[in-house]
Amino acid sequence: MRPEEIIDPRRLRGLSPWRLKRSIFLGFKSIWMRKLRSLLTALGIVFGVCSVISMLAIGEGASYEAQQQIKDLGSQNIILQSVKPSNTSTAGEQTRSLVLEYGLTYRDLGQIQQTVPGVNVVVPNRRVKDFVWFRSNSVDATAVGTVSWYPKMRNRDIVAGRFFSEIEGIRTDPVCILTEKLAKQLFPLHSPVGKTVRMRTSYFRVIGIIEDQVDATQIEEGGGAGAIEASSGEGMEMFVPISVLKDHFGEVLFKYRSGSFEAEKVDLHEVTVQVESPDDVVAAAKAIQTILEKNHNKQDYKVTVPLELLQRAERTKQIFNIVLGSIAAISLIVGGIGIMNIMLATVTERTREIGIRRALGARKNDIVLQFLIETILLSGIGGLIGVGLGIAVPQVISHFAEMKTIIHIWAPTIAFSISVLIGVVFGIYPALRAAAMSPVEALRHE
Numbered sequence: 001m002r003p004e005e006i007i008d009p010r011r012l013r014g015l016s017p018w019r020l021k022r023s024i025f026l027g028f029k030s031i032w033m034r035k036l037r038s039l040l041t042a043l044g045i046v047f048g049v050c051s052v053i054s055m056l057a058i059g060e061g062a063s064y065e066a067q068q069q070i071k072d073l074g075s076q077n078i079i080l081q082s083v084k085p086s087n088t089s090t091a092g093e094q095t096r097s098l099v100l101e102y103g104l105t106y107r108d109l110g111q112i113q114q115t116v117p118g119v120n121v122v123v124p125n126r127r128v129k130d131f132v133w134f135r136s137n138s139v140d141a142t143a144v145g146t147v148s149w150y151p152k153m154r155n156r157d158i159v160a161g162r163f164f165s166e167i168e169g170i171r172t173d174p175v176c177i178l179t180e181k182l183a184k185q186l187f188p189l190h191s192p193v194g195k196t197v198r199m200r201t202s203y204f205r206v207i208g209i210i211e212d213q214v215d216a217t218q219i220e221e222g223g224g225a226g227a228i229e230a231s232s233g234e235g236m237e238m239f240v241p242i243s244v245l246k247d248h249f250g251e252v253l254f255k256y257r258s259g260s261f262e263a264e265k266v267d268l269h270e271v272t273v274q275v276e277s278p279d280d281v282v283a284a285a286k287a288i289q290t291i292l293e294k295n296h297n298k299q300d301y302k303v304t305v306p307l308e309l310l311q312r313a314e315r316t317k318q319i320f321n322i323v324l325g326s327i328a329a330i331s332l333i334v335g336g337i338g339i340m341n342i343m344l345a346t347v348t349e350r351t352r353e354i355g356i357r358r359a360l361g362a363r364k365n366d367i368v369l370q371f372l373i374e375t376i377l378l379s380g381i382g383g384l385i386g387v388g389l390g391i392a393v394p395q396v397i398s399h400f401a402e403m404k405t406i407i408h409i410w411a412p413t414i415a416f417s418i419s420v421l422i423g424v425v426f427g428i429y430p431a432l433r434a435a436a437m438s439p440v441e442a443l444r445h446e
Contacts (some may be wrong), residue, residue: 044332052418053411053412055325056411060317065404073304080108099260101264117230125242127143128142129142147169152273157210169243176205234368337426372431
């Protein structure tokens with residue numbers, strides 16, 4: 001042991017700040033003298049902190065996207081959808097009438113508007129699925145008949161041009177708005193605004209492009225991250241006034257696909273009901289459910305409440321974060337055990353040094369302080385490196401995997417704090433063991 005490393009007991013008792021500063025210096029020096037072993041010891045903490053931050057960032061990003069898609073549907077909205085009955089329950093009916101009739105009706109819509117309190121705005125929606133043509137280019141898409149206030153109700157922005165007006169709906173002008181995805185498929189080289197497209201024998205003038213959005217029909221009852229799933233035709237939509245759709249395609253919808261023929265009569269495929277206050281959404285949804293149960297003999301409808309889905313998604317997010325955090329915390333604990341193991345070995349290696357210091361007047365508290373500081377420095381340095389990697393890894397994932405990640409300031413703070421706490425917890429026992437050595441026995445140690 002070098003003379004400059006010997007601490008004068010009188011200075012130890014008189015100047016506590018000096019003693020702490022000296023212990024930190026000796027701790028850094030001890031770590032530096034065993035660089036490779038110190039690095040390998042700190043790796044458990046490094047990967048633990050990195051995994052905590054990265055997992056939370058990925059979980060937050062996935063949860064945010066799912067919640068944002070639900071919010072876009074409107075927290076004050078109630079979405080009603082027509083559901084086609086299974087073939088087993090309607091085979092006899094379809095054989096007798098040749099036309100399958102199901103789903104939401106104008107009668108349902110009228111009763112909801114008249115009897116449910118707090119209903120502010122209603123958006124009806126009717127769909128026809130077929131090929132949309134521009135010259136020789138065709139895309140399998142869906143014509144959506146709706147009203148002029150649809151974009152405002154469903155929080156969808158107009159990317160180019162405009163949406164049709166209420167006057168154009170009254171006049172049944174053959175105008176349409178394409179989604180971004182459909183516009184790119186039909187018009188890969190130029191803007192579709194002002195061009196004319198065809199569905200079956202009807203021609204429509206394109207007056208605008210609306211942003212893509214996950215449709216309500218793609219929301220499952222489970223809610224939460226992963227509740228929204230893509231379908232093969234997602235985003236391929238052409239919006240027209242509902243009066244135009246009815247005028248061009250009639251009351252009964254005919255489908256000719258692959259040699260098969262189907263005839264369906266559906267008044268409305270979807271209805272979005274907006275309630276005045278978010279507090280009344282759940283009560284209004286129950287009232288609407290009661291009306292539909294009375295009007296329909298079979299379950300040919302579905303009621304979706306985005307507010308309930310959002311609340312469910314937030315609960316799922318909390319559980320998701322707890323699970324991810326717990327898994328990552330295990331690696332931190334493993335890293336702490338590794339530090340304890342190395343510090344116990346260090347105590348054995350430095351037994352003679354401890355004996356000399358005790359013989360020169362160092363107290364047990366001084367020995368505890370020095371070994372505890374070394375442990376905290378190991379875990380703290382590992383924590384800082386882990387925080388740097390934990391911030392960098394989500395950025396790399398976002399860049400290459402095009403996956404949204406979100407890092408909140410509390411994630412690195414908590415991860416680093418836990419790493420330092422682990423250093424304290426797992427360093428106490430080796431430090432106490434070092435301080436408990438008998439100076440005489442320690443001096444005899446070879």
